[in-house]
Each structure stands twice: as C-alpha cells, then as structure tokens.
Amino acid sequence: MIVFPNCKINLGLHITAKRADGFHDLETVFYPLPVTDALEVITPGTLQFTSSGIPVPGDAADNLCLRAFHLLQRDYPQLQPVNIHLHKHIPIGAGLGGGSADAAFMLQLLNNKFQLGLTSGQLIDYAAQLGSDCPFFILNQPCYATGRGEIMEPLSLDLSGYSFLLVHPGIHVNTGWAFRQITPQAPARALKEVIQLPVTEWKQAVSNDFEASVFAAHPELAAIKATMYSEGAVYATMSGSGSAVVGLFPKNKIADIRWDASYLVFKVN
Numbered sequence: 029m030i031v032f033p034n035c036k037i038n039l040g041l042h043i044t045a046k047r048a049d050g051f052h053d054l055e056t057v058f059y060p061l062p063v064t065d066a067l068e069v070i071t072p073g074t075l076q077f078t079s080s081g082i083p084v085p086g087d088a089a090d091n092l093c094l095r096a097f098h099l100l101q102r103d104y105p106q107l108q109p110v111n112i113h114l115h116k117h118i119p120i121g122a123g124l125g126g127g128s129a130d131a132a133f134m135l136q137l138l139n140n141k142f143q144l145g146l147t148s149g150q151l152i153d154y155a156a157q158l159g160s161d162c163p164f165f166i167l168n169q170p171c172y173a174t175g176r177g178e179i180m181e182p183l184s185l186d187l188s189g190y191s192f193l194l195v196h197p198g199i200h201v202n203t204g205w206a207f208r209q210i211t212p213q214a215p216a217r218a219l220k221e222v223i224q225l226p227v228t229e230w231k232q233a234v235s236n237d238f239e240a241s242v243f244a245a246h247p248e249l250a251a252i253k254a255t256m257y258s259e260g261a262v263y264a265t266m267s268g269s270g271s272a273v274v275g276l277f278p279k280n281k282i283a284d285i286r287w288d289a290s291y292l293v294f295k296v297n
C-alpha cells in the first residue's frame with residue numbers, strides 16, 4: 029500500500045498565549061499543497077524502516093512513521109509488523125509539516141490496512157500525540173486552526189486562481205527556538221476575519237508572527253520574500269516557523285527567478 033503525504037503552508041500565524049503545558053496557543057490558516065513524499069507499507073514483514081531521497085536527520089528509530097506505528101500498536105496489539113519505506117521529497121524543518129504529514133498518513137494507512145475502524149476524531153487525537161501540526165493532515169483541507177493547531181474549522185478558501193512558489197534555502201529553524209523568541213499577544217484583527225479579504229489585500233493584513241525574529245536571524249529569508257514581491261507575487265509569506273517562503277502568483281505566472289543553486293524550489297501551478 030502506498031500513499032503520498034503532502035505538505036502544508038500557513039497563511040497567517042499568530043501566537044496568542046503561552047500555556048501551562050509549555051506549548052503556545054496560536055491561530056493560523058492551514059492550506060494543503062501537492063508537494064509530496066511517498067510512503068509505502070508492506071505486510072507481512074518484520075518491523076523495519078528505510079528511507080531514500082532527502083536524508084532525514086536523527087535516528088531511524090525516532091522517525092515519525094515508526095512512532096505512529098508504535099502509538100497505534102500500544103492500543104491495537106493485533107497490528108502486524110510492517111516494512112515501511114519513506115521516499116522523502118518535502119524539505120525537512122522547513123515549516124511545511126512534512127514529518128507531521130508522514131505520521132498522519134501512517135496512522136490512516138494502518139487504520140485502513142488493519143481495519144481498526146478509527147474515526148477521524150480518534151485519528152486526530154492520536155495525531156496530536158505525535159506533533160502539533162499532525163492533526164491537520166487528518167482533515168487535510170483548508171482550515172482555521174486554534175489551540176496547538178488541533179482545533180480545526182474547515183474554511184471555504186479557494187485559491188485555485190493562483191500558482192504557488194515554494195523556496196527553501198536550506199536554513200533549519202528550530203521550532204522550539206522560534207516559539208521562545210515571541211511574546212504572545214492577541215492579534216489586532218482575528219485571522220479568521222482577515223483571511224476572508226481578497227488575496228490582493230493580504231500583503232497588508234495577513235501576517236506571520238515568526239517572521240520578525242526569524243528574518244532578523246536569517247536576513248536571506250526576508251530577501252527571498254522581497255524578491256517574490258518584486259517578481260509579481262500577489263502575496264508572500266514565510267510558512268510556519270520557517271524557513272520555506274511561499275509566494276502566491278497569478279495562475280501560471282510565476283516569474284522565472286534565478287535562485288541560488290543550493291535552494292530547493294517547487295512550483296504548484
């Protein structure tokens with residue numbers, strides 16, 4: 029069985045409060061995009077994990093795909109050992125949620141393969157144990173999210189008139205560090221309202237609280253965003269805690285921009 033975990037971008041992100049559990053409350057709009065990994069599971073087998081493509085840092089035993097397997101096996105001992113292969117294509121530590129997508133798709137795949145009968149509410153609860161971004165990938169449709177990101181309301185947000193440019197310059201931003209740079213506060217205008225404005229007004233209205241501190245540490249990211257605007261983007265933003273920068277361009281009008289050869293660049297037309 030093979031599935032294709034996709035990435036997400038954040039359109040607007042406000043850190044609203046520090047919580048007693050050490051995490052932060054936020055509000056954001058998650059939007060899925062078809063830049064994908066490939067995740068294959070074969071049974072019967074011995075439990076093993078291999079990967080190809082972009083190297084995943086850290087110990088293979090800590091990979092979110094295996095963590096998702098163990099999380100379900102704890103409650104469903106009937107889960108048979110599986111061979112897992114991940115082909116990694118989504119840049120890592122980029123604010124694109126690739127690891128979270130792998131974990132959420134793994135939960136869904138195991139639910140289907142072993143006919144566990146889990147509802148999407150139950151899958152969301154499991155996903156929340158694997159990462160704050162993970163529940164989104166169970167719904168995987170545009171939504172307004174609060175809490176740690178697990179309280180989601182689907183949004184009717186149609187961006188099919190735009191093409192997306194994703195640029196990842198290879199800078200790794202530690203998510204915990206990024207949260208620690210921010211003094212949480214309620215936004216002047218709730219994102220849920222602001223996101224309903226025409227996209228042509230988002231430049232002034234839809235902001236990401238992480239940009240100030242992350243751009244100060246990595247001015248190259250501010251330059252990428254500025255280039256997107258000078259080359260015709262209608263809206264540009266860093267995604268999540270970075271470091272991918274995403275630009276919305278009029279459909280099929282992404283300029284042929286010459287980026288540094290080391291950057292990873294994706295176009296979604």
Ligand SMILES: C[C@@](CO)(OP(=O)(O)O)[C@H](O)COP(=O)(O)OP(=O)(O)OC[C@H]1O[C@@H](n2ccc(N)nc2=O)[C@H](O)[C@@H]1O
Nearest residue numbers: 050051052123124125159160161176203204207268269270
């Ligand atoms: C910032 C966001 C926005 O969508 O995405 P990314 O930029 O990472 O993709 C998410 O909130 C990131 O979610 P995720 O990447 O799953 O983070 P987690 O693994 O749960 O947490 C990593 C660390 O970030 C901090 N953290 C994370 C989420 C949150 N609501 N409050 C926090 O304070 C904690 O210090 C935590 O230990």
Ligand SMILES: Nc1ncnc2c1ncn2[C@@H]1O[C@H](COP(=O)(O)OP(=O)(O)O)[C@@H](O)[C@H]1O
Nearest residue numbers: 085091092120121122123124125126127128130
């Ligand atoms: N399957 C996976 N894909 C990517 N990263 C993974 C995976 N499993 C565990 N990780 C760990 O998660 C961290 C970043 O995850 P990722 O979702 O790519 O970043 P972000 O949260 O910035 O979108 C990395 O430090 C990596 O070691």
